[in-house]
Amino acid sequence: MDFKKLYINGSWVEGASGTYIGVENPATEQIFAEVPAGTATDVERASKAAQVAFAYWKNVPVSERMAYMQRMLDIFTTMKADLVQVTIQELGAPVQFARTAQIEYQFTRIQSYIDLAEKAPLEEKLPQSTVYREPVGVVGCITPWNYPLGQIVQKVVPAILMGNTVVLKPSQYTPLTAFYLAEAFHQAGFPAGVFNLVTGRGGDIGDVIAEQDEIDMISFTGSTPAGISVGRLALQHLKRISMELGGKSPCIILQGADYERAIRMCFNSIFLNSGQTCTALSRLLIPYAHKDEIKQLLCRIAKEYVVGEPTREDVQLGTVASARQFKTIRAYVEQGIRQGATLLVGEVPQKTAVGYYVKPTIFTDVTNDMTIAREEIFGPVLCVLTYQTEDEAIRIANDTTFGLSGAVWGPTKAEAIRIARNIRTGNVYINDGPRDVTAPFGGFKESGLGREGGMDGLLEFTEPQALFDAGEIG
Numbered sequence: 248m249d250f251k252k253l254y255i256n257g258s259w260v261e262g263a264s265g266t267y268i269g270v271e272n273p274a275t276e277q278i279f280a281e282v283p284a285g286t287a288t289d290v291e292r293a294s295k296a297a298q299v300a301f302a303y304w305k306n307v308p309v310s311e312r313m314a315y316m317q318r319m320l321d322i323f324t325t326m327k328a329d330l331v332q333v334t335i336q337e338l339g340a341p342v343q344f345a346r347t348a349q350i351e352y353q354f355t356r357i358q359s360y361i362d363l364a365e366k367a368p369l370e371e372k373l374p375q376s377t378v379y380r381e382p383v384g385v386v387g388c389i390t391p392w393n394y395p396l397g398q399i400v401q402k403v404v405p406a407i408l409m410g411n412t413v414v415l416k417p418s419q420y421t422p423l424t425a426f427y428l429a430e431a432f433h434q435a436g437f438p439a440g441v442f443n444l445v446t447g448r449g450g451d452i453g454d455v456i457a458e459q460d461e462i463d464m465i466s467f468t469g470s471t472p473a474g475i476s477v478g479r480l481a482l483q484h485l486k487r488i489s490m491e492l493g494g495k496s497p498c499i500i501l502q503g504a505d506y507e508r509a510i511r512m513c514f515n516s517i518f519l520n521s522g523q524t525c526t527a528l529s530r531l532l533i534p535y536a537h538k539d540e541i542k543q544l545l546c547r548i549a550k551e552y553v554v555g556e557p558t559r560e561d562v563q564l565g566t567v568a569s570a571r572q573f574k575t576i577r578a579y580v581e582q583g584i585r586q587g588a589t590l591l592v593g594e595v596p597q598k599t600a601v602g603y604y605v606k607p608t609i610f611t612d613v614t615n616d617m618t619i620a621r622e623e624i625f626g627p628v629l630c631v632l633t634y635q636t637e638d639e640a641i642r643i644a645n646d647t648t649f650g651l652s653g654a655v656w657g658p659t660k661a662e663a664i665r666i667a668r669n670i671r672t673g674n675v676y677i678n679d680g681p682r683d684v685t686a687p688f689g690g691f692k693e694s695g696l697g698r699e700g701g702m703d704g705l706l707e708f709t710e711p712q713a714l715f716d717a718g719e720i721g
């Protein structure tokens with residue numbers, strides 16, 4: 248794969264700047280690939296191509312768009328080995344996790360969107376009118392580094408299925424899977440301009456995308472501050488915006504629940520991807536009366552997690568994504584200690600000779616006003632808080648500016664659901680319930696605007712148009 252080109256208007260082309268951004272492997276600290284440092288000129292070219300393509304693509308029947316996408320998926324799945332390899336290299340993701348959650352799950356997700364597209368309610372008869380769901384137009388997609396392919400799929404696939412065209416800017420830290428996706432779109436024979444890829448830094452071209460005249464909608468996933476900045480620019484032109492932002496998600500263990508299973512589920516969330524998951528259950532709320540028993544379990548189960556080279560099959564935590572992320576996590580751990588939390592498991596991250604490794608870290612004696620309980624650390628750092636009553640647990644869980652995800656473990660499913668209905672987040676896991684790819688996904692409060700996933704994720708990229716045609720009655 249030639250990573251030094253951009254994909255614009257159906258062709259691989261040189262970037263305007265002639266300069267490149269190095270992609271570092273966080274486990275070897277080597278630059279192993281380079282991608283074009285995109286500029287405003289590249290964004291303009293891609294957006295104009297997408298605008299021209301939109302005039303045609305919006306009129307292609309959904310069934311044909313689905314057939315194009317199915318062809319793309321069939322080609323894309325043959326690239327699996329390369330996709331897994333670059334995800335290990337650019338993210339430091341351990342091989343097992345890279346293979347399953349980072350890549351295979353994304354194939355499932357694409358298939359799910361294709362299957363759902365057929366059922367999208369794109370035409371609705373009202374008593375005196377017919378309401379059509381129109382595509383929004385050209386969608387600028389800006390994505391983060393933590394699930395490089397997943398966050399791209401969540402935007403690009405539903406947007407194109409619904410008749411939009413796309414300009415994608417992946418994270419400059421993990422841009423490589425997007426090149427395989429572009430090649431799969433190319434080989435599937437999509438009309439030129441339907442999908443365009445421009446790589447570059449957020450500060451250089453993220454803002455440009457947000458303000459570009461030809462772009463009608465911005466679909467952004469990333470940190471809350473960057474989302475607010477991009478959203479502000481886009482709203483100056485009243486572009487549609489869809490935002491998937493940060494989280495500080497609570498996991499409540501109710502008294503009498505199966506503590507061991509609950510802790511395992513919480514660990515599988517907060518230690519997954521070395522804690523670099525937007526939905527990571529980073530605040531564990533436990534009943535005060537059972538804190539000693541639960542602390543013992545935390546220590547015992549945490550020992551099972553293997554940190555090591557991402558290429559090893561037995562490893563659960565590879566490196567964190569970058570030197571920048573390593574320093575951020577270290578600063579938070581130091582701050583947690585300074586503010587009086589107790590380090591039950593783990594240590595202040597120590598730099599090894601090569602690679603940015605952070606061990607599972609658990610703080611107890613955390614209060615919800617501490618910085619480590621309020622801000623998104625984005626590392627394998629769990630804050631344990633105690634509560635005396637269920638009302639207090641709910642209050643602590645909701646006492647955050649975020650509202651992305653959460654979990655409740657109860658002695659019964661019904662008791663967990665009763666508490667979950669009071670949690671102000673877009674998703675709540677109930678006991679060991681798995682994630683549903685067809686359900687809407689997104690955040691309350693400062694965790695975002697809009698939804699991805701399932702039918703809501705498809706309709707996010709449409710606008711209703713009502714024709715007053717006297718409807719059914721006429």
Ligand code: NAD
Nearest residue numbers: 390391392417418449453454469470473491492493494525
């Ligand atoms: P980030 O905000 O730094 O970057 C995200 C994207 O925006 C990148 O492509 C980046 O180049 C671009 N960007 C950054 N600053 C910009 C600016 N000022 N103007 C325009 N574009 C800009 O986020 P990140 O560090 O890549 O990712 C981690 C964050 O993403 C975490 O906060 C995490 O919770 C969030 N996230 C949310 C979801 C979700 O679905 N809610 C999913 C994954 C990640």
